[in-house]
Amino acid sequence: MNFKRYKHFFMKRYWILIMAGMATACNQPTQQSGHEADTIHPAAVETAPVTDSTTLIQPGKRIGITVIQANADSLIKIIGKPDFSDAAMGTYLNTWYARHTDGIYQTSIFSQRNMGGPDEAITHVKSVYVTSHAFRTTNGLGPGTQMSTIQNLYTLQHTGTFVKDKDSLDLYEDLKSGISFEAGKDGICRGVLVYAPEDSGAARRSVHSDWTFVAKK
Template sequence: MARFTVLLLAAVSFMACNQPASKNVKAEQTTVTSSSTSSEVDKSSVSNNQLIVPGKSIGQTALNDNGADVTRRLGRPDAGDAAMGKSMSIWYANHDSTSYETMIFTSRQMGTEDETSRVKQIRITSPWFVTKDSVKVGSSFEQIEDLYQPKKTAWFKKDLKKYEIYQANGIAFEINNEQKCTAIMVFTPDVKPGATYLPFYDNLNIY
C-alpha cells in the first residue's frame, strides 16, 4: 500500500466527542503546553481521555473501534488514502503539520460477514497522553526500559536524524539520538515486530 499523506486536528481531539473539533483542539493545546514542562505525571490528575493502555487504546480511541465512528468524533482529516481495505489518517494540532500528530491505521476484512473498517494501530506524538506508569512522549529511554523491557525491532531516518523503535507487549516507542521518546504506538499484541510500523513509514528498516 502506498505511503499515506495526511493532515488535520490535534492529538487532543481524542478528548471530547460531544464538543466541536475546533474547541477540542484549543483545549488540548492549552493542556499540552502547561503539562509538558514537567517530567513527572500526577497520576490523580490523569483522566481516561489521556490514558495510554498498551494493546487497547489511547485516550477515547480504542483498537477495533469502528473507523467511521472515530472519524466522526475527531473530524475529517485534511487528506487520506486507502487501498485494499486499509487506510491511514493523520490529525495535526491546530492544523499545523509541524505540531503534534495523531495517526490512525484502519483495516477491513474484505469478503467477510463484517467488513467494517476497524482501528488496528494508533500513533501519537503529544506528551498530553500518558500511561499508568507515567510514560509519555518526552520520557527517557531509561525509564521506558525499566518499566517495559522493550526490544529494539526497527529504525528509520527523518530529516537526517535516526530513530529507533522499541516494542513491548501491545506498545512501541520511538527513541531519538538523545534517548528520549518522540512517539508512542499502540496495537494488538499479536502483531509481529516490524509489521507493526509498516503503515506509518516508507523508509523502515527492520532488525
C-alpha cells in the same frame, strides 16, 4: 443553533483540544511531517500518572478515545477531516496535526476492513499513534519520557529505525503488551504506538509517510 449540530461541533473541538494537550489547537497542512516537535522539545518531560480516559495510554487497548478494534469511521466523524489520508486494499491511514504553543503534534489511526467477512462494512482500528505529551500511561510514561525510564517497565526489542535526511527515530516494541515507542537520538521518547497484543503487522506498519524504515538485522 440546532442542538445536534452544536453537540457535534463541540465534540470535534473537544477531541482536537485533547490531542494538542492545551486549551487551543488547530489542524496543520498535510505536508507537515509531525516530527518538527522532535527538535523543539529537547528535554525530557516527566509528568504525574494519568487517570483521565481521554488522555490515557493503555497498551494493547487504547489511546484516549481511540480503542483498538473500534469503528474508525465513527471516530473520524467525531475528530473531523484528517490532514493526511492514504488508502489501499481495505486499509486506511488517517493523520491529524495539532499545534501546541511550542511544537506540532501528530495523531495517526491505522484501520482495516475485514474483506469478505460478515463485518466488511466496518473499518476496524488496528493501531493508534500519538506524539503529544498530554498522553500518558497509568504510571506516567509517554512522549517526552526518557527511554531509560521506559525500558525499566517494559520488555522492549529494538526492531529498526525510521530515517529522514539526517534525522532518525529508533523503534522499540513490546509486542506482548501491544505497545511501541519511538526514540530520538537524545534517548527521549518521541511517539507511542498502541495495537492489539502480538499483532506484529500493526506494530511494524509505518505511520510516517515521508520516513524510510530500516529494519534491524
